[in-house]
Amino acid sequence: MRFIRKIIPSHPKEDATFYRELKTILGFSPVDLTYYKKAFVHRSVKYVDAKGNPQNYERLEFLGDAMLGAVIASYLFKKVPSGNEGYLTQMRSKIVSREHLNELGRDLNLIKFVSSNVAKSKFGENINGNIFEALIGAIYLDRGYLFCKKFIRKRVIKPYVDIPKLEGKITSYKSLFIEWCQKEKKDFLFDIYDDTGNDTVRHFSVKLSLEGKIIAKGRATSKKKAEEIAAKRAYYAFQKEISQNQ
Amino acid sequence: MRFIRKIIPSHPKEDATFYRELKTILGFSPVDLTYYKKAFVHRSVKYVDAKGNPQNYERLEFLGDAMLGAVIASYLFKKVPSGNEGYLTQMRSKIVSREHLNELGRDLNLIKFVSSNVAKSKFGENINGNIFEALIGAIYLDRGYLFCKKFIRKRVIKPYVDIPKLEGKITSYKSLFIEWCQKEKKDFLFDIYDDTGNDTVRHFSVKLSLEGKIIAKGRATSKKKAEEIAAKRAYYAFQKEISQNQ
Numbered sequence: 001m002r003f004i005r006k007i008i009p010s011h012p013k014e015d016a017t018f019y020r021e022l023k024t025i026l027g028f029s030p031v032d033l034t035y036y037k038k039a040f041v042h043r044s045v046k047y048v049d050a051k052g053n054p055q056n057y058e059r060l061e062f063l064g065d066a067m068l069g070a071v072i073a074s075y076l077f078k079k080v081p082s083g084n085e086g087y088l089t090q091m092r093s094k095i096v097s098r099e100h101l102n103e104l105g106r107d108l109n110l111i112k113f114v115s116s117n118v119a120k121s122k123f124g125e126n127i128n129g130n131i132f133e134a135l136i137g138a139i140y141l142d143r144g145y146l147f148c149k150k151f152i153r154k155r156v157i158k159p160y161v162d163i164p165k166l167e168g169k170i171t172s173y174k175s176l177f178i179e180w181c182q183k184e185k186k187d188f189l190f191d192i193y194d195d196t197g198n199d200t201v202r203h204f205s206v207k208l209s210l211e212g213k214i215i216a217k218g219r220a221t222s223k224k225k226a227e228e229i230a231a232k233r234a235y236y237a238f239q240k241e242i243s244q245n246q
Numbered sequence: 247m248r249f250i251r252k253i254i255p256s257h258p259k260e261d262a263t264f265y266r267e268l269k270t271i272l273g274f275s276p277v278d279l280t281y282y283k284k285a286f287v288h289r290s291v292k293y294v295d296a297k298g299n300p301q302n303y304e305r306l307e308f309l310g311d312a313m314l315g316a317v318i319a320s321y322l323f324k325k326v327p328s329g330n331e332g333y334l335t336q337m338r339s340k341i342v343s344r345e346h347l348n349e350l351g352r353d354l355n356l357i358k359f360v361s362s363n364v365a366k367s368k369f370g371e372n373i374n375g376n377i378f379e380a381l382i383g384a385i386y387l388d389r390g391y392l393f394c395k396k397f398i399r400k401r402v403i404k405p406y407v408d409i410p411k412l413e414g415k416i417t418s419y420k421s422l423f424i425e426w427c428q429k430e431k432k433d434f435l436f437d438i439y440d441d442t443g444n445d446t447v448r449h450f451s452v453k454l455s456l457e458g459k460i461i462a463k464g465r466a467t468s469k470k471k472a473e474e475i476a477a478k479r480a481y482y483a484f485q486k487e488i489s490q491n492q
Binding site: 049051052053054058059061062063065066067069070072073074077081082083084085088089137140145146 | 295297298299300304305307308309311312313315316318319320323327328329330331334335383386391392
């Protein structure tokens, strides 16, 4: 049997760009780029190693999914000491839901790294989450569990995990904030503007003012998310007043 | 609201025994015994911490399950480079099956550490696997991911994980060995004897002879397992001859 032997190519100039962009996404330096390159190879490319084993992101996705599950489990275990086994399981499912992982991958615009022999428009939404998980798998192989944890804290937990929201206790910080302003007869303004800068994905920023004074800011890939970030910050800054209102 | 405040008790003499026995099971020194004690507290005991959070093995079981899944995923990823995502998922499910985990916990006789307000006879079989997972959770909290990996390699992978068997390619090394002996007209003998020694659980040993010469040994908690271990060792020692026979 003859195997198609195609090793993932290396081009110094392209590698330098990939390294630089990857470092920004990871928040630390990758050591062996080979792992990360595999995380972005679609099965349609049909790369195989010298032994004929397929080299694409699917196996890495399996590995990354397991690491993500472990890191989130350990985070929730420590963060919510009152939560029983059922609660922890349910919270984890919400955090690592397909929809949520797709959003994470999309916000980082990971798809631009994907090499494929089919049109990217044909991929469907799940590719975003799949390569996000594969990237975690690559981090594990390259730098081990502690760097996986570091990456997941930076890219999953810090920007997205909000226990009261996941528990359904708070559905929107924006509405909570607005209700309080109305009740207290205070003027407020969500001032939104395009703030993409050097990012590869479009970003929006919002300045939230109360009685003409800026009290919180937010920046994200959608107007709604940017508003929620600013409202959440304002909520925690004014928590005492707001919760008296509830 | 008044909470029942019962902190997990500490008794120097009992702790010393627990420490010694635990160290043998773990294969390394535990640092903070508190984590491990919790792994063996049944919910019927109703321990709570100063904040009223229940202290029993159930939360640790959730954590240990996640760590076990991650370690086995990483082991399979590296061990079987030809296996695709579906294969890896299936193999992992077989390794971490409820039945298998119960066997692992039972063989280590973990139940003897359990404190409970209900009779141990009422627990049912799953407690063995549950506290085995809780023990992994405690290891993670006490010594981190790398020690979890070390423990899982020693207590799960090394003694129990056999890829050809899990794949269903080999159902019994003993039958394989016997078939080969019969075809080759060679005399063999499985010599089994009780070999519990200082262990807390009954153990058996087997000496496997071929043409009157001992070629392999095995020791386990059942006669069948001890025979399989010896036959597997003999199989790999005589692999070339045996596979020519197949």
